[in-house]
Amino acid sequence: MNTPSKIIRVLVADDHPVTRKGIRTILEEAPDIEIIGEARDGVEAKQMVGELRPDVLLLDLVMPGLRPSKIEEWVRTNYPHTVTLVLTAHDRDYFLAKAVNAGAAGYLTKAEAPFSLIEAIRRAARGETLITGEQLTRTLSWHKEVGERWESLTEREHQVFALMVRGQSTQQIAKALTIKECTVETHIGNVLNKLGVASRAEAIAWAWQHQVVEEMNLSG
Incomplete structure (x- = not known):
């Protein structure tokens, strides 16, 4: 088996040390993925994106500091080469809608199988969008039932x-x-x-x- 020539550089942003360690354990099994940094909050995540220029930002949705949706909007504007994958335990329509609106390439739950997470990172690094049709339907429904009222x-x-x-x-x-x-x-x-x-x-x-x-x- 040949090792892929391009290494995917990943920044993990999550405020839970145990979660970060688990993600590292999973991703170290992939020869084409390298974790180049770990951010513990939103402010650190933003700083490290600017310093390290990762290919993929693996972003938790509930962290201290800056709101993840604001981080993603900032990344899209300033470092469009970096794609963001949301990895969260909160599979709620509000969080999903915010992630989709901010331009995240995918919205994954922490219940994902290890292989699924690795494959998602590879697909995101290739420029694929991982937001599913079901997730788009949920997002549109949330905007119709909630977002429009809130924004009014x-x-x-x-x-x-x-x-x-x-x-x-x-x-x-x-x-x-x-x-x-x-x-x-x-x-x-x-x-x-x-x-x-x-x-x-x-x-x-x-x-x-x-x-x-x-x-x-x-x-x-």
Whole structure:
């Protein structure tokens, strides 16, 4: 068996050391794949892409620091030679839609068989797109049912909605945004109408159900 002449240089970005070690163990079985670096968070991943110029960025979706979708958008703009494969334990429509929109070449789960992961990296390095028809259907459905409603909110409505999800009252929201309470109530009414829900509680449940809480910067 001849060893392939071109070595695929891979950067692994995942905040879990055990996961990174497992990925390394799998990829070291492939003679044409070399792990050139391991990033522990989004900031480090972005820095290492710029320094190492990998052929493939293997990117986890839930890490500290920069949002993975923002990293991928940055990679597409600044280092188009590097293709991104998402490898995640979170096979949810929200995460899938963000990855597809950002230009990821593939969206894989951590339940993938070792051979499947190796083959996916090889295909991505050849310029193939691994997003499946089923994943595209899920992405389009998410945009229709969730994304369009979310994007219909104004910037101020997004701010009010985020504070609602934090559990703040009308008075607290008015103070935080330096606006009148009646204005807050108007914004809340608009949010409920645009989301198609009947109450604040339903709006908060909608945000968690569809993972748009990820867009609200509520980690602090």
